[in-house]
Amino acid sequence: MQLSPTAYVILGMLSFGPKSGYEIKGLVDKSTRFFWAASYGQIYPELKRLSEAGLANATDSPQGERRRTVYELTDEGRDALHVWLAEPPQVFEMRNEGMLKLFFAGELDPPEQVRMVRALGAQHAAKLGALREIEPHAAEVPDSFPYLVLRYGIAFNEGAVEWCEREADRLESRLATAGSR
Amino acid sequence: MQLSPTAYVILGMLSFGPKSGYEIKGLVDKSTRFFWAASYGQIYPELKRLSEAGLANATDSPQGERRRTVYELTDEGRDALHVWLAEPPQVFEMRNEGMLKLFFAGELDPPEQVRMVRALGAQHAAKLGALREIEPHAAEVPDSFPYLVLRYGIAFNEGAVEWCEREADRLESRLATAGSR
DNA sequence: ATTCTCATGTAATTGGTTACATGATTGC
DNA sequence: GCAATCATGTAACCAATTACATGAGAAT
Numbered sequence: 566m567q568l569s570p571t572a573y574v575i576l577g578m579l580s581f582g583p584k585s586g587y588e589i590k591g592l593v594d595k596s597t598r599f600f601w602a603a604s605y606g607q608i609y610p611e612l613k614r615l616s617e618a619g620l621a622n623a624t625d626s627p628q629g630e631r632r633r634t635v636y637e638l639t640d641e642g643r644d645a646l647h648v649w650l651a652e653p654p655q656v657f658e659m660r661n662e663g664m665l666k667l668f669f670a671g672e673l674d675p676p677e678q679v680r681m682v683r684a685l686g687a688q689h690a691a692k693l694g695a696l697r698e699i700e701p702h703a704a705e706v707p708d709s710f711p712y713l714v715l716r717y718g719i720a721f722n723e724g725a726v727e728w729c730e731r732e733a734d735r736l737e738s739r740l741a742t743a744g745s746r
Numbered sequence: 747m748q749l750s751p752t753a754y755v756i757l758g759m760l761s762f763g764p765k766s767g768y769e770i771k772g773l774v775d776k777s778t779r780f781f782w783a784a785s786y787g788q789i790y791p792e793l794k795r796l797s798e799a800g801l802a803n804a805t806d807s808p809q810g811e812r813r814r815t816v817y818e819l820t821d822e823g824r825d826a827l828h829v830w831l832a833e834p835p836q837v838f839e840m841r842n843e844g845m846l847k848l849f850f851a852g853e854l855d856p857p858e859q860v861r862m863v864r865a866l867g868a869q870h871a872a873k874l875g876a877l878r879e880i881e882p883h884a885a886e887v888p889d890s891f892p893y894l895v896l897r898y899g900i901a902f903n904e905g906a907v908e909w910c911e912r913e914a915d916r917l918e919s920r921l922a923t924a925g926s927r
Numbered sequence: 928a929t930t931c932t933c934a935t936g937t938a939a940t941t942g943g944t945t946a947c948a949t950g951a952t953t954g955c
Numbered sequence: 956g957c958a959a960t961c962a963t964g965t966a967a968c969c970a971a972t973t974a975c976a977t978g979a980g981a982a983t
Contacts, residue, residue, distance in 0.1 A: 569970080570843050577850035587934050597849055600842040604972055609936055631979045633934065643853075650854055653865050654844035657873070661781035662751050663835035664898070668778055669758035670891045672824075673831055678891075684834050692838070708920075710851045710859075717845070717909060724905050728898060739889075750942080768962050785944055790964055812951045814962065933980075941972075952961070 566618055568645065570656060571603050572611050576638065576646045579621060583637035586612050595699055596711060599692075599718055612636055620645055663688050675740045679733050686729030693722040747799055749826065751837060752784050753792050757819060757827045760802060764818035767793050776880060777892060780873075780899055793817055801826055844869050856921045860914050867910030874903035 568576075574597055578589045586608050593603045612634075615621040620642035626635045638646070663685040670678045696718050703712045749757075755778055759770045767789050774784045793815075796802040801823035807816045819827070844866040851859045877899050884893045 570841070570846060571970085573850075574846065577846075577853075580850060580853050585934070586936090587932095591933095597846060600840050600845040602839070602971085605936075606938095606973080607971065628933080629980070631934065646850070646853060650847050650850060650862065651858060654842075654847055654869055656841050656843040657869060658783070658839075658841040659781050660751070660837050660839040661835075662837040664781040664895055665751060665755065665758075665778060666831050666835055667898075668891055668895045669754075669761060669827070669831060672758075672761050672827060677832060681831065688835055688838060710849055713913065714845055714849045717848075717906075717913075720909060721902065721905070724902070725898075728901060732894065732898075752942085766962070767964090768960095772961095783943090786964075787944065787966095788942080809961080810952070812962065929983085931980100931982075934978085936976085938975080939973085942970090944969075945967085947966080948964085950962085952959100954959080955957085 568649070570601060571607050572615060573646060573649050574601055574603055575608065575611055575615060576620060576642055576649075579636055579638040580643065580646060583624075583635045585633055585635050587633075595702075596715075599696070600714075615642065675736070675743075679736050679740065682729050682733040682736060686726050686733065689722045689725040689729065693719065693726060696722065749830070750792075751782060752788055753796060754827060754830050755782055755784055756789065756792055756796060757801060757823055757830075760817055760819040761824065761827060764805075764816045766814055766816050768814075776883075777896075780877070781895075796823065856917070856924075860917050860921065863910050863914040863917060867907050867914065870903045870906040870910065874900065874907060877903065 574593060575589055578584060578592050581592075584592070586605070589612075590603070590605060590608055593601075593608075597603075612621065612623070616623045616636060620639055621636040622639055624635050624637070625632070627633050666681055667685055670681050673681070696715060699715060700719070703709075703715045706712055755774060756770060759765060759773050762773075765773070767786070770793075771784070771786055771789055774782075774789075778784075793802065793804070797804045797817060801820055802817045803820055805816050805818070806813070808814050847862055848866055851862050854862070877896060880896060881900070884890075884896045887893055
């Protein structure tokens with residue numbers, strides 16, 4: 566039985582302890598979503614499939630009248646997770662509209678080109694801000710992999726912000742010299 | 747009429763001059779695919795839509811008996827491209843299985859954790875290799891935006907490779923100290 | 928009262944890939 | 956003669972998002 570990376574996100578979250586679909590969604594939204602998002606439309610059906618496949622166990626644990634199903638990883642589920650973790654990563658996809666616009670920026674006049682590079686920088690700065698908001702929370706477990714991954718995201722976005730500023734400045738100065746020639 | 751970013755990839759490619767669907771696909775595959783891919787299944791129907799919308803003009807230009815349709819940007823098409831370029835970028839999505847595995851790497855034992863960080867580094871090194879192969883070709887137009895974007899990709903992947911090596915080394919040394927304690 | 932959070936799920940739609948089908952031209 | 960490249964297109968399929976539907980409990 567072939568599982569999608571999204572199924573492994575769920576197994577991985579369950580490896581931290583038993584959780585409801587709602588809790589998994591919440592965790593994904595403040596962690597993996599930056600490199601692997603998941604919606605309710607995936608999570609709930611996938612949880613059902615995983616429990617049918619014997620990789621997770623479903624237990625009803627209502628809070629008062631509010632129904633709630635908590636899933637926990639079975640031994641087979643943990644094995645499946647370990648096997649997947651040890652395999653070389655396959656998927657790496659990106660949809661970066663800012664890069665795409667920059668690629669075609671030669672179509673615009675120079676001042677607008679500079680604005681575009683700064684807009685890309687602003688995009689990265691916004692992401693950086695979002696990551697830094699999570700940081701104090703993640704730093705509570707300093708040697709953990711979630712924290713390692715967060716630091717990678719921060720480093721990358723810092724680099725990108727600097728790169729955009731540098732390139733925008735370069736374009737701007739080139740523009741100034743061209744104007745005075 | 748709302749166009750998708752993929753439609754703008756096509757308009758953008760046509761801004762470099764008239765092209766067939768086949769040529770557009772070839773260009774995408776050695777440039778934008780790293781941050782915005784497109785398949786024949788998208789390109790051909792989209793070209794038809796763009797020409798129906800008056801943003802591109804279709805001209806039959808067979809080579810012998812081999813049929814061929816070349817599209818060129820209309821003035822409206824160029825305007826639409828410029829409007830889109832000036833708008834702030836929206837989409838930024840990533841599916842990075844390597845990061846995802848790293849996030850859950852705490853499940854494995856330390857030597858395997860080190861292997862995983864190195865595997866992520868290898869993924870970035872492979873991408874870096876692919877980009878460097880394109881570089882001499884792109885460097886022919888040194889001040890162009892396609893070349894700027896390529897350099898961004900190279901810088902990012904170089905940074906990622908170094909980061910992975912550094913973190914793998916750190917993990918390894920931590921592992922050694924823990925073992926002798 | 929009302930809004931927010933907790934909680935689960937499905938249906939419709941979108942965006943995109945892959946496979947399939949067809950055929951001409953070029954280079955070995 | 957055969958493989959690679961040029962060239963166009965559709966159909967089936969897949970992954971994922973969004974909107975919708977429902978309802979309890981907690982906080983303001």
